[in-house]
Amino acid sequence: MVLKIDGGNELENQTIDSLNYTKIHNDLKSLKTEVDSVQNTLYKLGYIENERKEIKKINDSSFYSQILLKQKFKTIYIYYKKKDVDASILKHVSGRVFDNYFEIKFTEVESTLNYINSKISEKGYPFSKLKLSNISFKGSDKILVAELLVESFEEKRSINDIVIKGYEKFPQSYVKHYLKIKPSQIFDLNKIRNKTEQLNNLNFASELKSPEVLFSKDSTTLYLYLEKTQSNTFDGFLGFGTNEETNKLEFDGYLNLNLTNNLNFGESFRLLYKSDENDQKTFETDISLPYLFKSPVGIDLLLRIFKRDSSFTTTNQSAKIHYQINAKHKLYGGIIATESNSLLKENFSAPINDYKTQYLTIGYQFLKLQPNNLLFPIKSKFYFETGFGNRKSSNTKENQSQYSMDAFNIFSLNTRNSIYIRLNASSLVSNTFLENELMRFGGINSIRGFEENSLFSNLYGLINTEYRYQLNNYIYVNSIIDAAYFENKIADIKEKLFSYGFGFGVLTKSGLFKFNYANGKNENSKFKFSNSKIHLSLTTNF
Structure with a gap:
């Protein structure tokens, strides 16, 4: 069956043809539905007075209908009551808002009403309805006017109860302070859905499906569907290279254990032990306890012990409180105490002395995850910390300050190609320096192609x-x-340092295995294959 629709003149014919309506149909029902659809589209375009003639059968396979468009209304004046709609909402959809009416394009009526209704719903009226009433013409110019009616069938809705399904032991403090959803809050399903999406920034829980709501006569119950995910990790690497002095193969490596949310509190515990080729040993443990006593504040405690051959040992202790602004942003503040002791009986060269420091620190962290990517679960990170204090050594006291920054981002070019860029920098500001207080860097977690922690500095920056x-x-x-x-x-x-190489990663049943091959050099030296380093690591989730 072939359908032909015309208007009252050539100009109207062009308007109807521009709608690209379906002309070929299998049955008469489909054909009639298409004519109704064309007429409704014309209503939305402003031809509210259009008149449709009866469908005529020309022959067994051809049908004809005529729709007279008549006058097109480009604008409409809508009168409203201030108690129903706030003028500030209307200013988002109209540039001409007055005390009791506003003006919009007729083609924007449907989207405007949907927007206004969504804003009313956000205020706790999920079943509100809007409609235009008393549509009429005003004046000799036949200005189109209407009255906006808002129908709310109930009192304002608030959340009365929150029920978690799937992961019933999910820490309630995270619902209140992390998702910022709590009883007595005005009900707004769109905002709730946006908030629960922030669960993607947690590594120990995820959302099974969108939230659902049960409305009863006197209460509103919100259902969250969550699941507990594997968040414990065991990480280690093995590195080996040729010693420039002895020409012998040397090994180094570390073990890093992270336990997260095993007590269903959102807590995390980390244990690190590292031994590298420069006869340096590091033991580090820290614990993070979020939302203490159901408050928005948590605490972080750290202990680090470092020993360099038979030269010195350094112990760092820190206690910080943190405040989770939202799912991605966190603030830190606290105190760091350091004590270092020389193991040398006599000091012939480097200035290694006993000292103690105390710093007050503040920090900020931004973290964005991409949990659907098993190879690269963290997309962006930015951490900045600064500390101010003093160092006491040999009956002297000296003011010092420290600054550190670590940031990276993955720039996705498409589904397969991406560029990873990381910036890491640290600075110790002081009038004098001791060797055992200098910062140490180099290796797989800083500049690759160099021995682990083989570079000592009071200031460094790397990319x-x-x-x-x-x-x-x-x-x-x-x-x-x-x-x-x-x-x-x-x-x-x-000095300036450079490193070039390649690597690969494979996600196995045991975890993510990484291989890195890198060759490092300073600014004035040539590349030597004997300086190359191979780094192997395996990160296991359990």
Whole structure:
């Protein structure tokens, strides 16, 4: 069956043809539905007076209908009551809002009413309805006017109860302070859905499906569907390379254990032990307890012990409180105490002395996850911390300050290609320096191609870059281009470092296995294959 629709003149014919209505139909019912659809579309375009003639049968396969468009109304004046709609809402949809009416384009009537209704719903009226009434013409110019009616069939709705399904032991403090959903809150389903999406920034829970609501006569119950996810990790790496002095193969590595939310409190515990090729050993443990006593404040405690061969030991202790602003932003503040002791009976060269420091610190963290990506679960991170205090050594006291920053982001070019860029910097500001208080960097977690913690500095900045190509959801290959600048005022060194290499990662049943090959050099030296480093690591979730 072929359908032909015309207007009252050639101009109206062009308007109807521009709608690109369906002309070929299998039965008469489909044909009549299409004519109704065309007429409704014309209503929305402003031809509210259009008149449709009866469908005529021309022959067994052809049908004809005529729709007279008549006058097109481009604007409409809508009168409203201030008790029903606030003028500030109307200003988002109209540039001409007055005390008792506003003006909009007729083609925007449907979207405008939907917007106003959504804003009324946000105030706790989920069943409100809007309609235009008393539509009429005003004046000799036939200005189109209407009255906006708002129908609310009940009192304002608030959340009376929150029920968690799937992961019933999900910490309630996270609902109140992390998601910021709590009883007595005005009910707004759209805002609730936006808030529960923030669960994607938690590594120990995820959302099974969108929230649902049960409305009864006197109460509103919100249902959240969550599941507990594997969040414990065991991480380690093995590195080996040739010692420049002995030409012998040397190994180094570390073990890093992270336990998260095992008590269903949202807590985390980390234990690190590292031994590297420079006869340096590090033991570190820290614990984070969020939302203490159901408050928005948590606490972080850390203990770190570092020993360098037979030269010195350094112990760091810190206690910080943190405040979770929202799912991605966190503030820190606290105190860091350090004590270092020289193990040398006599000090012939480097200035290694006993000292104690105390710092007051403040910090900020931004963290954005991408939980659907098993290879790269963290998309962006930014952490900045600064501390102010003093160092006591040999009956002297000296004011000092520290600054540190660690930030990275993954720039996704498409589903397979991405670029990873990381910036890491730290600075110790002081009039004098001791070797055992200098910052240590180098290795797989800083500039690759150099021995672990082999570089000492009072100031350094480095950049790590990788081009990554994902062969599939479980395998990727990457380039390595690193650069760094550091200063060591004790040794009077200002040096630039470079590193180049490649690597790959494979997600196995045991975890994520990473292989990195990198060759490092300073600014004035040539590349030597003997300086290359191979780093292996395996991160297991359980």
